[in-house]
Amino acid sequence: MTSTDSRADAAGPPRRSAPPGASARATPAARAAGSAAAAWTAWAATRALLLLCVLRVLVLPGPDVSTDVSVIYHGWAEVLRSGTFPLDDVTWQYPPAAALPVLAPGLLPFLPYATAFFVLVLAVDAVALALFLRVGRTPGHRRTGAWAWIAGVALLGPTAYARYDLLVAAVAAAALFAAARRPRTAGALIACGALLKVWPVLLLAGAPLRGRRARALWWSAAGWAAGLTLAAVTAAPGALAFLTFQRDRGTEVESLGALVLHLARHAGWPGEVQLHYGSLEFLGPGVPLVSALSLALTGAALAWLVHWRLRAGTPGEPAVLCDAAFTAVLLFTTTSRVISPQYLLWLVGLAAVCLTVRASRQALPAVLVLPAAGATLLEFPVGFADVVASDSPGIALLVLRNGLLVAASLLACRRLRTATGPGRTARPPGLPGARPALSPVPGGHKRATSR
Template identity: 50%
Template sequence: MTIDTQDRPTTRSPVHATWIPAGRRTRFALPAAWLLTRAGMLYLLIRDGLGVGGVAREVHGLYAHWYAILAQGAFPAGDPLWQYPPGAGPLLLAPGALPGLTYFQAFVTLTLAADAVVTYALARGDHDPRGAWLWTAGLPLLLHIPLARYDVEVTAFAVLALLTMRRAPRVSGALAAFGALVKVWPALTLLGAPRGRTTRQVWGSALVSAAAMLLVLAVAFRSPFSFLREQGERGVQIESLGGTVLSYARLAGWPGQVRYRYGAMEYVGPSVHLVATVSVALTAAACGVLLWWRVRARRYSEATPYDAALCAVLMFTVTSRVISPQYLIWLLGLAAVCLTSRRTTQRTVALLVVAAAGVSALAYPVLYEDVMAGTWLGCAVMTVRNALLLGGVLVSFRSLWKGTKE
């Protein structure tokens, strides 16, 4: 195995010079851009429901309802909408710790704080500023959705886990474990850990941290694993790849219908179970492909853990039965981490992720009625979004493979 940690000499392209402010200007331009874009997102959130979607009702209703149950020392057992690992409990309880604010106000405040932490972590030190700029400019493409979901906090765990892996592998493992106990996928950030001591330290810390936190949650709350049954009942969401196939089948006369089930709009009808089974099989195949890469990879650079994480999460996103718009928050965060290193192989993939985020905002909330109705316009929007993600998977794995072979 060859460990290559030195940056090769690079030339500054005209695109880099014009798109990214350099040196001292970045220290002022980036915070200004962050404040301006986040103010715009807050404005949309305040006007939520006035033609831009009713996105905030999850926090106002569902999250606040779960908070009341969690505050009594129990997880929402029996609630078909509760499909999250037990680590989500403390995260949903956290807004209650901010005095003088409503639950909604405190939730948005913590989300913005996590967003600011991610931006700072991406921009600090000798990181290539393109990573921080991608996150700052890319997140608003999802409009106000990121402020009304807790995926920004989860992404913060993953971003920090990757950025601390080289210097503090045990801290990295703990951060990945905490993120995985909230939404599972941050565990994939450890896939590309350099072999040897770093891998042992990262994975050892992750396992110990996860076990300790699970023990604490099992003692502090009732029914911490109730989410498993509800998660297993998930069907095919209309925004997934399988959902896109069924949308076209519906245009061709397939008798399936769209129903609100398990917190999402899903298809019900003949062959839906088959499509769901194929999705699960593809996810298993993606797992096998990633393990095969891990065994065969020989050449690691400082960017390899970042690139592997983005590739892995892209694979699991595309093969999922559910591709909610907030999943793009994860991909934007990981793409931004990749761009902090000049050795990354994922620059093209990062652009595809940004494009997919922009199209996702069209799918939800702007044109969601068309997506639900399965009109030609709705099908076209979802086809473009999912084609961008699928193309991202193919380019990502090919680039990762070429970058790590002997």
Template identity: 55%
Template sequence: MRIVRNTHIGARLRGPAGVVLAWAVTRAVLMLFVFRAVPFPGQFVLNDVHDVYQQWYPVLRSGSFPSEDVTWQYPPGAAAVLMAPVVLPFLSYVNAFFVLALLTDAAVTVMLLVYGRGRARPAAGAWVWVVGVTVAGPVVFARYDVMVTAVGMLALLELRRRPRVAGLLAGVGTMLKVWPLLVLTGTPRGRPTRRAWSWGVGTAAVVGVAFAVAMPGAFSFLTFQRDRGTEVESLGAMVFHVARHLGWHGQPAMHYGSVEFLGRHVHMVSWAALALSVLALCWLVVWRLRARTFSDATPYDAAFTALLVFTTTSRVISPQYMVWLIGIGAVCRMMPGSVLRLPVRLTLVATFFTTLEFPVFFSHVAASDKWGVLLLTIRNGLLVAASVIACRRLWASTVHSPVLQPLQRRARGAGETPPSLITTR
């Protein structure tokens, strides 16, 4: 009887009740860091809200964008999020922003639990989110990426049932931070694709035009994004971290809002990173043209793969970018038949090492010493490995459909409903 009771308690803790308990405990700890009741180790991570967002706030409220500030590198829809603390007038701007970020985090957790109902493992996606945000640390609440991620996740969750709604949400997300349009990468062929993409592109265009008419400088961010270089945490930066030990005389410095390498050959490496992103785009187009077998999980696997490869090849891999991957990975993990469980797990581990390299040991990263280079090598190596595995598994599960047979057998063995197949000719 005691064994049965303990098993029952363990099952409850692994389910929604355990998610809620874990969320409450971990977020209480994170809020202690965010509100500075307890110092978080390493470099201070809340500067953006204190020194950047708060300075932009009066400019945005006046009806214009901070188009003379090179650190303004966001699509025009970001203005709505950065002005959102006005809904809590009884708090300071900084505290209101943190509260809104926490409420968004709570809403995402509830959303994952609601959409997970009726599945074999209803809390699987929520656990990925709760654990991922925990290991990402207080940076999650010190950037507006958690709000953008919530919009992208909801778009992906609505993709199969209501492609028009998914497209609308993806379009709104695109005007917040561009990447949410990637959630439409794996839309089922035919009418769902036409509806989702037409609504996505149309919504982004309407929102963009509206901001351009209403507020001067809506698209000034494009110039500042174009001129960015190679950030010290990116994959391309590994070349210069090693080169500094071999006599290269470049240095890291604050440039366009982040710490980037400045010196000889940086421009060339930045272009190489852009070329890798273009190759990633070409691979996704080829995959889309060659894919023949779409399961229920394919749209979610494709969205996570697309976001993962573009994040990995980017000239900039800021810590908050991991929030995007955690969110889309959580949705992907909810789906029975997903072939990307390992890449999602690798992303969670990469998030932990991201927190170590920034902010905990960022001084070592900026100095390119052995400890800093080791941390970056592990983190970026995990992202590369996750990208390669995700691409191979997505290709194998859709272009070479026989691979789905053992996946279906594993799904049955795990007590999950095997994915239905849609074959296009």
């Protein structure tokens, strides 16, 4: 035997070559890493465009949305630094914790106020995406919600960065994800969110009423809300002035009820649009009636939620918490007298949560929120002049956006009722920490079953 043969024998049998295409089949970890990298790339590209818009490097048609930060927020910050809430400014219509994001740009004193605000919103946006991606890797979840967050915020345009609502949406998403394993943390986050902008209190619409976790969630939310409110009232006068200012608001030009008034202008109605309580509202004969009907519609939405909750009892599936929260906020947004563009940020955040949770039944209504966000960008700021003038293009955009919200609301209500009604089928829990129970089977083995 030659030395070459000896080396061949020592090396063992020849290795088989990999089958064609095997290198293309990446491991699950590699696929997850690639998906996350793609998400961050898309996020960076879209957020760069948003920053260019709010910094006025790229200028969209319509009003400059960044003035709300550079003028209004900056003015509020100066008042807040003096030791009081803006008592004499009717545009201050926010709970006391709203002072925190308004004052937050002071953490970056080396930047102009508006620029510092945009940088902080960008940071919160990044943290929110990281949360969606992290939760999306856990059992019972998917990364669809991360992509919905990327797309929804981008579709809303510069408004997403020119308001502090993105922060509230991120807090709400974190609260829903924490509810299953950390109910006290979830309760604290819900309380903080409610004191930032009220609407996160609706996250409790589907919360369980009995059990140790339920008590922890409710007591934590109530305790934190009471403590933070007391601290705000003690710290500065005017902490609750927002209640009066919000009560006196009328029908804004972008709301569902405003569509009636837009059409009435074409029929000779003598009303007009004016800046009122910080937004452009309709003023004239019949407007109080339209506002009252909008409030009645909101009351009907609340009545439906109470009726659903009484029939559902204590929902047994963690995913119902997300579905109920999304449905409740969707109903109150759609029937609002206002529907300001930033309201869509609330829906984008909750829609992304529902699309993350596999057990959620709100996938279709959640997806409808995304084109609604895009239509909102077209009506504000791009086509806002047509909206204010009640021109046909503006009315068409409002019909499209509000129609999508109405369709999503009806679908969400139907799916929520079906998910918790008699004869429903069990679905696996859909929040972090909700693990399947183990039941014995013949032979001494165990199998997973849904609780």
